Amino acid sequence: MTGALEAVRARRSWSKVTDEAPTRAEIETFVSAAGRVADHSALRPWRVVELRGTDRERLGRAIAKAEGEKGFSTKPMRAPLLLAIVASYRRTDKVPKWEQEAVASGVAHMLSLLLDDAGWGVLWRTGSYTRSKAVAKAHGLEKNEELLGWLYVGGKPPVRRLARRKAVDARRHLSRMPRGKKALELEQTDDE
Template identity: 55%
Template sequence: MSNLIDLVTARRSRSKVTDASPSHDELLRLVAAAGHVADHSGLAPWRLVELRGNARVDLGHALAAAAGDDKPSSKPLRAPLLIALVVVPQQSAKVPVWEQEATASGVAHMLSLLLTDAGWGVMWRTGSHVRSPEVHHMHRLEQHEYLLGWLYVGGTDGAHTTRPAAPVDADHFLTSLAEGQDNTEGNERI
């Protein structure tokens, strides 16, 4: 298994992938692992929808209908496997919906990392019609469910390499509220 810090640091979205994709059984194994994200009260407020073959064409029609276009969108055909990321809010007096959405997002990101570690190319895509009625209906979502987007998944052949990302300046993003420290100066984010 890869070193986790190296895996996270090396992660890149792959906009171009080959026609290869993980099998349903391989995907099940990775989803089971991704489901171990932090989940307040164990509500499991998420699910995934696997789109292959003509299901991607159906999504293209739904996207076109949502946009008012006659021609189906070809965007869902950019990868052989799309995994729809669905938030399934649960009734809870303790866990607000935003926290449940964070759990679903965590599952999506974890699955993206696991797919990358398994050698697959992955890109999380959204768009202006991700929550349209047409797309909602095409995915057969319940009324209270909604999409966060799709993971586009396919093979990598080395021809579609990605450049290294710019380093993250952690000092810019990490502040400290130390005991006894005057925290009112110089911290514009509070």
């Protein structure tokens, strides 16, 4: 197996990060690589919005507005870099909206793996306000776009001992196609 398997097994979410963050050039490299995710018809129905510094304060005000509060939410201040993941739907009869959103989600996950493997702490945050008008406006979203959440990115802080994630029991999530009476009848019909 390659290093990809180990990178995936080692990945974890970092709810607390330091004030260090990857550079714009590093992010461009990761976004370019993440864009290689499976994409039916190569529509690239996604984009990433980089938020640093006062961008996070503007987002904090938009989140507060979405939640019916005054001032600003401190949530975006929990990391020095936020990468907003946007599903940017394309008009097509061939690729349904859900599949385009799956591509954008795949880019987000791939990006989080790449960042984690490069030594950065990452957490994918969502919330009901991702669908609010105030937050959409703050990100400059078009009518054909939806915000899927943000990757909060920063340095990995020193930790005494990392909590081990419980391994996934593949047997509970992996099955075969059902082979009931109806399936057997269909197979017999196909053989004739």
